Amino acid sequence: MNIVITGGAGFIGTHLVEKFLEKSHNVIVVDNLLTGLKANLDNFTKSKNFSFIDLDVQNHIQIDGEVDYVLHLASAASPKAYTDNPINTLKAGSIGTINTLGLAKAKHAKYLLTSTSEVYGDPEISPQPESYWGRVNPNGVRSMYDEAKRFAEAAVSSYNRIYNIDSRIVRLFNTYGPKMKLNDGRVVTNFIVQALNGEDITIYGKGNQTRSFCYVSDTVAGIIKAMDSESNEVFNIGNPNEITILQLAETIVQLTESKSGVNYQELPDDDPTQRKPDISKAKNILDWKPDIGLEEGLNKTIGWVKANLN
Ligand SMILES: NC(=O)c1ccc[n+]([C@@H]2O[C@H](COP(=O)([O-])OP(=O)(O)OC[C@H]3O[C@@H](n4cnc5c(N)ncnc54)[C@H](O)[C@@H]3O)[C@@H](O)[C@H]2O)c1
Numbered sequence: 001m002n003i004v005i006t007g008g009a010g011f012i013g014t015h016l017v018e019k020f021l022e023k024s025h026n027v028i029v030v031d032n033l034l035t036g037l038k039a040n041l042d043n044f045t046k047s048k049n050f051s052f053i054d055l056d057v058q059n060h061i062q063i064d065g066e067v068d069y070v071l072h073l074a075s076a077a078s079p080k081a082y083t084d085n086p087i088n089t090l091k092a093g094s095i096g097t098i099n100t101l102g103l104a105k106a107k108h109a110k111y112l113l114t115s116t117s118e119v120y121g122d123p124e125i126s127p128q129p130e131s132y133w134g135r136v137n138p139n140g141v142r143s144m145y146d147e148a149k150r151f152a153e154a155a156v157s158s159y160n161r162i163y164n165i166d167s168r169i170v171r172l173f174n175t176y177g178p179k180m181k182l183n184d185g186r187v188v189t190n191f192i193v194q195a196l197n198g199e200d201i202t203i204y205g206k207g208n209q210t211r212s213f214c215y216v217s218d219t220v221a222g223i224i225k226a227m228d229s230e231s232n233e234v235f236n237i238g239n240p241n242e243i244t245i246l247q248l249a250e251t252i253v254q255l256t257e258s259k260s261g262v263n264y265q266e267l268p269d270d271d272p273t274q275r276k277p278d279i280s281k282a283k284n285i286l287d288w289k290p291d292i293g294l295e296e297g298l299n300k301t302i303g304w305v306k307a308n309l310n
Pocket residue numbers: 006007008009010011012013030031032033034035036037055056057058072073074075076077078081088091092096114115116117171172173174175176
């Protein structure tokens with residue numbers, strides 16, 4: 001297949017590109033390197049099947065030749081990145097989604113959008129099934145990300161209804177693993193770096209908010225199953241193993257054999273109190289479930305962070 005992937009220089013995108021090249025697909029990455037790294041692509045540039053277009057997805061995307069699949073991942077994704085780049089985040093989710101859908105329409109290509117559990121906002125129900133509409137603050141401090149993704153979902157759904165675009169949406173829950181940026185403020189890398197440096201672990205609030213962490217190879221397997229599926233549905237892709245942020249900190253301190261304590265900071269506005277995916281739909285329709293347990297995934301991630309911490 002000829003696959004166009006926006007955001008392919010980022011954390012999850014790089015893992016997907018690796019898989020596609022292993023399967024001998026032709027891969028075109030479209031990325032403006034806002035949060036992704038050119039160095040992430042170094043291993044791929046040797047491949048004749050790989051090419052890179054340095055472009056912001058808010059611009060027209062010109063691709064010569066046939067395209068079989070468009071995957072739209074491009075977006076700031078960590079709270080630090082979208083807080084620092086609110087307008088670009090809104091444009092990547094809105095104009096970028098329309099542009100990538102236009103490309104899929106012009107090329108008669110299949111389409112996949114990576115949405116997020118953040119479309120559920122601060123949910124009143126747990127676990128969250130795809131049928132839950134969410135509770136999002138439309139003008140709060142996270143709204144540039146949450147609402148951009150909600151718009152993106154609406155755009156994909158309309159292009160599917162009106163133009164019969166063969167599309168699917170995956171709502172990813174917190175994903176972690178090797179190749180995450182170490183300084184973009186995501187909780188798993190923050191805690192590992194602080195634990196390895198013997199610094200106190202920064203916890204916002206009391207640490208009793210819950211999250212569900214999915215190892216990156218499981219997330220990537222879920223995305224590929226959704227790509228291959230005939231279904232034009234929305235799927236939660238995440239690990240239902242829900243833990244509190246304090247438990248995550250304690251686990252990381254124990255696995256790194258660190259002596260770090262905890263430094264409690266004020267809880268930011270609109271921080272969700274709970275996150276747990278209902279993955280019955282992905283299990284039933286995609287025959288997908290996560291395989292990597294938290295300690296196994298954290299150990300792999302800790303090993304990678306140790307090797308990459310300067
Ligand atoms: N990692 C997670 O836990 C998680 C959870 C839910 C959803 N997601 C979604 O998965 C996708 C990938 O996330 P990630 O964790 O790999 O993030 P990432 O920041 O590592 O990768 C995002 C990539 O998109 C690129 N990008 C951003 N804005 C762009 C623009 N305007 N034009 C072109 N390129 C642009 C960045 O340079 C980067 O390479 C995102 O859509 C994100 O919303 C991720």
